[in-house]
Amino acid sequence: MAKKGGRRGGNKADREFVSEAEEILETMRGRLADLSDCLGAGAEADPELVNALFRAAHSLKALAGLFRFDPISGLAHKLEDVLDGLRLGRVALAAPLVGWLDETIALFGSLLGQVGDGAALSESAARIEQLTAGVAELTAPAQPQDEFASLDLDASVLRALTEYEEHRLRENIRRGRHIALVDAPFEIKTFEEGLAELSGALRESGEVLSTLPTPGDALESQIRFSLLVATDLSPAELTARIEFPGAAVRTVRAGRAGPRPPAPAEPAAAPAAPAMTPAELAADAPAPIPELESLKSISDTVRVDIRKLDDLMNLVGELVIQRGAIGDLIARLGGHSETAKIARDFTKMHKALDRKLRELQSAVLEVRMVPLRQVFEKVSRVVRRLRRELGKQVELEIRGADTELDKLIVEALVDPLMHVVRNALDHAIEPADERRALLKQETGRISIDAFQRGRHVVIQVRDDGRGIDRAALRGRAEQLGLVAPDAALSEKETLDLIFAPGISTREEVSETSGRGVGMDIVRSNLAALGGVVDVESTPGRGTAIAMTLPITLAIIQSLIVGVRDRRFAIPLNSVLETLVIDPTAIQVSEGRSLLNLRGTPLLLRRIDEEFALTGGARAVRPCVIVIGIGEQRVGLVVDRLEGQQDTVIKPIQGPVQNLRGISGATDLGDQDPVLVLDLSALVEDALRRREAA
Amino acid sequence: MPRILIVEDSPTMRSLLTSSLEELEGAVKIVEVASGFEALRHLPRERFDLIVTDINGLGLVSFVKSNAAYRDIPLVIVSTEGSERDRDKGIGLGADAYLVKPFEPEALRDIARRLLEGAE
Numbered sequence: 001m002a003k004k005g006g007r008r009g010g011n012k013a014d015r016e017f018v019s020e021a022e023e024i025l026e027t028m029r030g031r032l033a034d035l036s037d038c039l040g041a042g043a044e045a046d047p048e049l050v051n052a053l054f055r056a057a058h059s060l061k062a063l064a065g066l067f068r069f070d071p072i073s074g075l076a077h078k079l080e081d082v083l084d085g086l087r088l089g090r091v092a093l094a095a096p097l098v099g100w101l102d103e104t105i106a107l108f109g110s111l112l113g114q115v116g117d118g119a120a121l122s123e124s125a126a127r128i129e130q131l132t133a134g135v136a137e138l139t140a141p142a143q144p145q146d147e148f149a150s151l152d153l154d155a156s157v158l159r160a161l162t163e164y165e166e167h168r169l170r171e172n173i174r175r176g177r178h179i180a181l182v183d184a185p186f187e188i189k190t191f192e193e194g195l196a197e198l199s200g201a202l203r204e205s206g207e208v209l210s211t212l213p214t215p216g217d218a219l220e221s222q223i224r225f226s227l228l229v230a231t232d233l234s235p236a237e238l239t240a241r242i243e244f245p246g247a248a249v250r251t252v253r254a255g256r257a258g259p260r261p262p263a264p265a266e267p268a269a270a271p272a273a274p275a276m277t278p279a280e281l282a283a284d285a286p287a288p289i290p291e292l293e294s295l296k297s298i299s300d301t302v303r304v305d306i307r308k309l310d311d312l313m314n315l316v317g318e319l320v321i322q323r324g325a326i327g328d329l330i331a332r333l334g335g336h337s338e339t340a341k342i343a344r345d346f347t348k349m350h351k352a353l354d355r356k357l358r359e360l361q362s363a364v365l366e367v368r369m370v371p372l373r374q375v376f377e378k379v380s381r382v383v384r385r386l387r388r389e390l391g392k393q394v395e396l397e398i399r400g401a402d403t404e405l406d407k408l409i410v411e412a413l414v415d416p417l418m419h420v421v422r423n424a425l426d427h428a429i430e431p432a433d434e435r436r437a438l439l440k441q442e443t444g445r446i447s448i449d450a451f452q453r454g455r456h457v458v459i460q461v462r463d464d465g466r467g468i469d470r471a472a473l474r475g476r477a478e479q480l481g482l483v484a485p486d487a488a489l490s491e492k493e494t495l496d497l498i499f500a501p502g503i504s505t506r507e508e509v510s511e512t513s514g515r516g517v518g519m520d521i522v523r524s525n526l527a528a529l530g531g532v533v534d535v536e537s538t539p540g541r542g543t544a545i546a547m548t549l550p551i552t553l554a555i556i557q558s559l560i561v562g563v564r565d566r567r568f569a570i571p572l573n574s575v576l577e578t579l580v581i582d583p584t585a586i587q588v589s590e591g592r593s594l595l596n597l598r599g600t601p602l603l604l605r606r607i608d609e610e611f612a613l614t615g616g617a618r619a620v621r622p623c624v625i626v627i628g629i630g631e632q633r634v635g636l637v638v639d640r641l642e643g644q645q646d647t648v649i650k651p652i653q654g655p656v657q658n659l660r661g662i663s664g665a666t667d668l669g670d671q672d673p674v675l676v677l678d679l680s681a682l683v684e685d686a687l688r689r690r691e692a693a
Numbered sequence: 694m695p696r697i698l699i700v701e702d703s704p705t706m707r708s709l710l711t712s713s714l715e716e717l718e719g720a721v722k723i724v725e726v727a728s729g730f731e732a733l734r735h736l737p738r739e740r741f742d743l744i745v746t747d748i749n750g751l752g753l754v755s756f757v758k759s760n761a762a763y764r765d766i767p768l769v770i771v772s773t774e775g776s777e778r779d780r781d782k783g784i785g786l787g788a789d790a791y792l793v794k795p796f797e798p799e800a801l802r803d804i805a806r807r808l809l810e811g812a813e
Contacts, residue, residue: 080775081775084775156755156759159751159755159782159785159786160751160752160754160755160782160786161751161782162748162749162750162751162776162779162782163776163778163779165750188733188734188737189734191730191733191734192730192734195730210750210752211750211752212751212752212755212756213729213733213752213753213755213756214756214759215756215759215760215761215762223733
């Protein structure tokens with residue numbers, strides 16, 4: 001912790017710091033949300049939540065100190081102070097203080113974003129100062145009271161209570177609980193098991209405030225413990241409940257008689273910070289106790305920089321390509337009678353290699369997969385906060401949080417998803433009185449469902465709000481000149497206007513939904529990941545936004561196609577079917593090429609026209625590859641199907657770098673790079689062109 | 694050889710305490726435990742010449758200092774900046790010295806030298 005000379009090194013140290021600090025922040029955000037829920041529900045602050053926040057702030061301070069990020073460590077120190085005051089009852093928990101905590105944690109988030117950028121970090125100093133100055137009035141000390149005079153407790157016990165333990169004692173006295181001292185002897189060799197048992201039994205009936213070892217006249221082989229307990233049970237009831245041989249229960253202070261005060265549920269895990277408490281016991285006891293197990297699970301996990309996994313994935317990709325090249329060689333060997341036997345042996349080996357490579361590939365992919373849970377937790381915290389701020393009654397349902405996606409995709413998904421959910425909360429769900437007037441349930445519902453569909457994951461956000469106002473949408477689009485006033489748009493085409501840049505159907509720009517960021521950004525963000533977004537909406541009933549994303553970006557199966565004298569790779573996960581057609585089956589109307597696919601018109605795009613290819617000749621009987629992304633269907637016309645192959649898509653440098661419709665290049669093992677088609681862009685363009693037509 | 698018992702729940706801080714004390718002149722034997730309860734298990738088993746403990750609870754301090762068998766073992770409290778009140782209570786219970794984290798290793802060694810000498 002006091003590692004000298006640990007001056008902030010290169011980027012690697014920064015990244016390590018940020019990644020660890022992010023984890024701590026994540027914990028803090030969660031605990032704070034729970035805490036403000038407690039407060040919102042009018043309940044007492046769960047002491048364990050405050051403790052957990054305090055510990056997190058402490059870790060953050062120590063971590064930032066270790067890496068010498070003084071502004072961060074300074075702010076964390078302040079936060080720790082405030083939380084310590086809260087924890088010890090010096091400061092009362094009230095909404096403004098929760099607001100301050102919220103702001104401070106948010107500021108940490110932006111400070112972490114500035115790590116490595118010294119100038120930006122020091123610019124934030126003013127903000128830090130402002131925050132730390134503002135907290136003083138929020139943390140005016142609570143009235144100190146000495147209620148211990150009424151306790152029938154030996155001074156030696158009172159002397160040995162920590163400040164926190166005193167605070168818990170005071171708190172329980174205030175609530176009118178009985179305070180009892182439970183005294184029991186233990187064999188010194190095995191006292192931890194016995195003590196864990198006793199503490200466990202006591203915790204079921206109340207709160208263990210302190211556990212003190214006491215010397216005395218006990219035998220040398222024994223040790224006595226005094227446990228100070230706050231409970232709603234009378235001493236007689238408590239004695240009966242704990243059933244512990246040799247335990248003596250003595251009342252230190254009688255609680256209020258009559259109905260028991262509505263004490264909040266005892267924290268599941270006892271406070272761990274002040275040791276000599278049950279939590280410490282738990283850590284020492286041999287029995288499997290949740291806290292112990294959670295520690296173990298941490299040690300089984302390794303944190304890895306995602307870039308290392310990218311490197312690993314690239315290596316696997318190269319191997320996959322090499323394997324392809326070996327396959328070609330074998331085919332050539334098999335073609336000659338004198339080498340045919342060798343080729344057969346080779347084939348066997350090649351197959352075994354192939355199998356192992358596939359296993360390796362999926363193992364590496366597996367490592368990159370993370371459940372959506374974290375993102376969803378983030379979303380639900382934001383919903384809880386907004387619900388409070390907007391004063392709306394909304395229930396959030398989340399299903400499919402275990403659905404897994406590539407880490408990079410999950411990260412890039414946060415913003416678009418958040419945007420869609422905010423929109424639903426802010427614009428779609430009507431205020432309670434309006435809902436009542438509409439005979440809707442007063443509490444609005446937003447649901448998020450995630451599920452896998454083939455090689456894609458679909459995340460669907462539904463609300464039961466007012467639905468999209470088509471007339472307003474259309475009006476706004478006409479105003480912006482996106483649609484001609486006389487253009488006939490289908491239902492779907494009208495709804496798709498919400499993805500047009502600059503459209504916002506509600507006049508005012510609200511804080512919640514952000515300024516000027518619209519669904520067009522959501523669409524382009526998702527398109528960058530190879531995903532699409534679809535919308536469905538029923539006026540008065542609600543809206544459903546479905547985001548479809550590929551499971552991974554790393555290695556994909558591609559269909560290799562020939563177009564004139566060129567080859568292209570088409571990601572197979574979006575290919576629905578391939579057909580060989582007669583050119584006369586293509587109908588051209590209003591400048592659009594259509595194919596009648598089992599009764600439904602399929603919009604076609606000719607790849608050679610798309611990229612202005614003129615070399616070589618078109619095939620007599622072209623092939624149509626039916627692409628499906630989300631709910632959209634488009635047929636790509638190519639000349640030949642050359643086969644299927646694993647491909648690692650690499651970004652292209654140079655002149656075609658930004659060519660729309662191309663997402664990268666891949667090497668098929670024959671030294672001839674092949675361009676990979678960006679299907680999201682192609683499909684989008686095709687549909688846009690249709691709308692414009 | 695002086696025997697030192699280190700009670701500290703943070704592994705980092707524990708190893709820092711140990712490495713600081715290992716540099717004392719002459720050999721010392723160090724026993725590390727993570728909690729006061731573990732310390733209680735060690736106390737009857739072997740004789741210690743110094744106890745260095747964190748201040749997560751005062752139980753250990755009060756136990757050692759009110760027990761005829763252990764009362765004479767010098768005890769150092771290692772506390773954080775914010776826990777002055779608990780530290781003062783610890784001194785009130787009979788702790789012999791205290792040290793505030795983060796500390797200079799030499800400061801810890803000074804205290805240890807002084808207390809170990811006095812014990813002999």
